[in-house]
Amino acid sequence: MFNELISIILPVYNAEKYVSKCINSLINQTYKNIELIIIDDGSTDNSTAKCNYYLMKDSRIQLININNSGVSNARNVGIKNSRGSWIMFVDADDWLEPDAVEKVCEYVLDKDECDLIQFNCNEVNETGRLVNKKEGVVNLKTLSGLELKNYYKRIFIPSGDLESLEVFGFTRPVWGKLFNGKIVRNNNILFNHDLKIGEDMLFNLEYFSHCKRIILMPHYLYNYRVLSSSAEHGYMQHAIDQYSLLMKFIYIITKQSRDAKDIDNAYRLFIIRSTLLALTRGPFHSKSGFSFKDRRLQLNKLLQIEPVKAMKNCELNTLMSKKENIVFFALKEEKLLVLNVLLDFKYFINRLRKSRGKTI
Incomplete structure (x- = not known):
């Protein structure tokens, strides 16, 4: 029976409207052997008080308070303080289905030498109402060899853009995935805190380069909240510097695979x-x-x-x-x-x- 410790890393910054739903979804998972590492990234609203409430309620929670330094640094703090064999990232305005961790762990048990498990997500609005089920895999897939290359390509070309490429769900975000803790720690894979865009993509590219087998689950287990404040293509003051930095890092990381x-x-x-x-x-x-x-x-x-x-x-x-x-x-x-x-x-x-x- 699979009973390995799963580390769930949750960065929190001014998320008082949503963080309770998120934490409740994590501590009430049907799979119980988890550690929830909450990193309060210098919140100035009621998020800190809410996190402290859950800290007193559940011994599996570790709360780390840091000065505001961005989501990448917060996640890095979570990685460095994690003890689990497997690592999962969740954002404070999102939540997991009650049996998400259990379902994912079933595939870890069934498949030998699995390096990453990815599952589908529901897209919800600010009130939590389902907007649509994001394009994901329909049937269970185990990727290796050539298929792994096609998956790797999808991080550059988002799902659905090209008819010639198979749908592999969400390859860019770090949420909706279970990472092998040994791969992360042995290769010192961390988020680049100089970037304000593409941090997830960069982390995944580096991680994927160490993968030999990936499992794509057809289950919708992650609920991704789309907020009106997170305009993806709005004005960005330092856009040239940020995109230049992202392209330079990816140019270096992908040089061999290209x-x-x-x-x-x-x-x-x-x-x-x-x-x-x-x-x-x-x-x-x-x-x-x-x-x-x-x-x-x-x-x-x-x-x-x-x-x-x-x-x-x-x-x-x-x-x-x-x-x-x-x-x-x-x-x-x-x-x-x-x-x-x-x-x-x-x-x-x-x-x-x-x-x-x-x-x-």
């Missing part, structure tokens, strides 16, 4: 999309207030980083949108003016719509 042509294609498409996001979320966003000269300088700055510069020497045979094709052409042929005109046009259209109350 020998395969298909992974190379997926990686290059990711670079194109990240370049576009860095510009449209940063200097070319309607809220940026950058002058024409400053937008041009920021564009030049982004084009000088190694992953973007490398695009001019490559081919890309994959499905892209019109915008992505233009960006790829501009990067490959070093047509800076083409990219500048495209982005300036979008910038001025959005400024006009903003002034009329129709910002996109």
